[in-house]
Amino acid sequence: MPKKKHIVVLGAGFGGLTFTQKFRHPNARITIVDRQNHHLFQPLLYQVATGGLAMPEIAEPVRTILAKRNDVQVLMDSARTIDVQQKKVELTHQTLHYDYLVVALGMVNSYFGNNEWARHTIGLKSLNDARRIRQRVLHAFERAEALQDEAERQRLMTVVVVGAGPTGVEMAGALSELTKRVFKKDFRSIRPEQSRIILVEAADRVLTMYSKSSSAKAQASLKRMGVELKLNHPVENISQGCITVGSETIEAESIIWTAGVEANPLVKHLPGDHNRKGQVAIDPDCSIPEHPEVFAIGDIVDLTDAKGVHVPGVSPAAMQMGKHVARIIHDELEGQSSSRPAFTYLDKGSMATIGRSSAVAEFGKFKFSGFPAWFLWLAVHLVFLIGFRNRLTVLIQWMYAYLKYRPGARVFEKPDSPNQPVI
Amino acid sequence: MPKKKHIVVLGAGFGGLTFTQKFRHPNARITIVDRQNHHLFQPLLYQVATGGLAMPEIAEPVRTILAKRNDVQVLMDSARTIDVQQKKVELTHQTLHYDYLVVALGMVNSYFGNNEWARHTIGLKSLNDARRIRQRVLHAFERAEALQDEAERQRLMTVVVVGAGPTGVEMAGALSELTKRVFKKDFRSIRPEQSRIILVEAADRVLTMYSKSSSAKAQASLKRMGVELKLNHPVENISQGCITVGSETIEAESIIWTAGVEANPLVKHLPGDHNRKGQVAIDPDCSIPEHPEVFAIGDIVDLTDAKGVHVPGVSPAAMQMGKHVARIIHDELEGQSSSRPAFTYLDKGSMATIGRSSAVAEFGKFKFSGFPAWFLWLAVHLVFLIGFRNRLTVLIQWMYAYLKYRPGARVFEKPDSPNQPVI
Known part of the structure; x- marks a missing residue:
């Protein structure tokens, strides 16, 4: 039996979680890393801030969501560096080697250079x-x-x-x-x-x-x-x-x-062009140029899709990309050698x-x-x-x-x- | 019209809150002070600690509970000193003068002298x-x-x-x-x-x-x-x-x-005997000796009731005392000069x-x-x-x-x- 392919997912937001939920293959295992213990339903976060909802009502532990997936390991940790040449990610507590990497780290606040x-x-x-x-x-x-x-x-x-x-x-x-x-x-x-x-x-x-x-x-x-x-x-x-x-x-x-928001600082570690907001330019299939084994999804990417639409940084787009990449990797593991499809955003x-x-x-x-x-x-x-x-x-x-x-x-x-x- | 009597309640736990809910008189107004903004249902606190319940499910803002009581002012503040001679309580932000004082401050953790x-x-x-x-x-x-x-x-x-x-x-x-x-x-x-x-x-x-x-x-x-x-x-x-x-x-x-727990340090400001846990000895009607206008209720008191039962520091006892004191003050404002009844604990x-x-x-x-x-x-x-x-x-x-x-x-x-x- 060949060694299972190791897929590392960075971030358990809408993109990373959707990828992990949609992807499943007998020859692969997933490690999903997030610095928090929970997936957060961010669209309702303002209601927690204003006293309308309690915190556990809009957050669910990532482990709990994926408890039945024995092929998935959940780690609460922070990525420190991404090394696409050596195909490894350094976390605070350990180093992960990957066959495929899905970067779904999301955005952080940006103060236009006024960090104070x-x-x-x-x-x-x-x-x-x-x-x-x-x-x-x-x-x-x-x-x-x-x-x-x-x-x-x-x-x-x-x-x-x-x-x-x-x-x-x-x-x-x-x-x-x-x-x-x-x-x-x-x-x-x-x-x-x-x-x-x-x-x-x-x-x-x-x-x-x-x-x-x-x-x-x-x-x-x-x-x-x-x-x-x-x-x-x-x-x-x-x-x-x-x-x-x-x-x-x-x-x-x-x-x-x-x-204002900008891409998680770690996105800079990815090769390729980055725009003013730190978002990385990706190929039409959501992979990083010259690194077909590395994907970037969600609001950290700068992508104009197959229909000429600039994909907005919203959760439905992140989820659609997660699903798209899950399909691509699945097909490759199945040995289907057809060229990868381009991502198309469906505006709901x-x-x-x-x-x-x-x-x-x-x-x-x-x-x-x-x-x-x-x-x-x-x-x-x-x-x-x-x-x-x-x-x-x-x-x-x-x-x-x-x-x-x-x-x-x-x-x-x-x-x-x-x-x-x-x- | 005579000036309304001012009743100050310190603490919005089971004792202080029950008193405030039960007491109502046209010639009186209440100020209830707590250092938190909420009444806490402490018996279920361990479930919040162990991930069974969310915080707002066992806590309710004191203001909300008492929103319909126009005769009640709620203050989120901490009492600093109690002066029973001058009938005043100093809070962090203001000084309150009272006609009646109900002290219901509850217990704090005690480390038997090992505060580190x-x-x-x-x-x-x-x-x-x-x-x-x-x-x-x-x-x-x-x-x-x-x-x-x-x-x-x-x-x-x-x-x-x-x-x-x-x-x-x-x-x-x-x-x-x-x-x-x-x-x-x-x-x-x-x-x-x-x-x-x-x-x-x-x-x-x-x-x-x-x-x-x-x-x-x-x-x-x-x-x-x-x-x-x-x-x-x-x-x-x-x-x-x-x-x-x-x-x-x-x-x-x-x-x-x-x-271990001991009475809130402020209870020491009350005259009278204090036991090892800082609890104050009170008269059978729940008032402080020689200060019929000052009551202490809840787990901060050291009281053997009319039936010879030593009243335990549990929430039903605090609630019963709150109700008892509400009755006493109400009767006095009504001008009923009969002597005050002694408190009797009903063990439920x-x-x-x-x-x-x-x-x-x-x-x-x-x-x-x-x-x-x-x-x-x-x-x-x-x-x-x-x-x-x-x-x-x-x-x-x-x-x-x-x-x-x-x-x-x-x-x-x-x-x-x-x-x-x-x-």
């Missing part, structure tokens, strides 16, 4: 980020309630969201509902409607990847909910509790960064929600907004969430939140002793 | 503690999976629980199930059945507050589940990753402390669970164990959990965990950057 901004803002890429945002915002309002100083109160009750892409828009909408409506019943001294949720964007409209009409509808929804929109306001500077946009300086306890549409009962959705020429788009958003997100238990509990949380205006996860853990860090 | 042990162990009093235990234990097994070194592997896969009271017993049982049974399907390199869960106790039996026959049944259950019991083993020393009990030294990545029984399908319960002369006790335990805990949504989601989690052997909250957040603290 990272210290004064909270991104939204991981459960830990979501936890920090929830702590920061909820604690700020608790402190405001105990204060008499009007200026300090206003500062504590101000949240700035930088970047009006889908994450920023969803975040700003959810924060506005939380602080202006939900809190209204809870607080006595402060007036929650006095809270400021400011959405800052360098471009001239929100959701630039959508049509202008959808952008306009989203903007109208945001305004109706009391979100202050600052379009054409590029960020000039950020320091602790203070952000300058355009010529305006805003004091805010909470500054949330959703403005996109949608973003803007708080309770409001959303925009686009499917080709079809555009929805308002309640129908929102309802569709709920349904699609429930269907794609991993695990039936998660679907059921999230559905209950949402029904309750909708009926009672009471999102169910508004608790945060303050460390008991001053020796433990607050954030 | 706190640094090497994790207690189980708060959501943050539970989160740290979950991170510590799950991360240890992930690291063990990536290692070849057998000794280090064994150290990572060893958990010591100090103290075999109800919390320690429940914790050890849940950890044993998690590591020996649930993990079995998940890991490939390590053999989870090789994990060691060691329960250490200075006394000669577990659950000393129960009858000997219940202790024996609990011990048999623990052994059947693979928990190593070390009775008559007082702790001699604890250092980082290392604990000495009796003459034996055990290397363990995770050491969990449930061995007690129970502890030891993992799946096993528990012990005692109601006066009636003793249960095994499945009936376990089922009763589930039912009682569901009924007392605050919030219907929580009850429903917890029920779903439990049903799933029971049917599928898959507790649903086995995720933890590893910080993304080394600049953020791991724990």
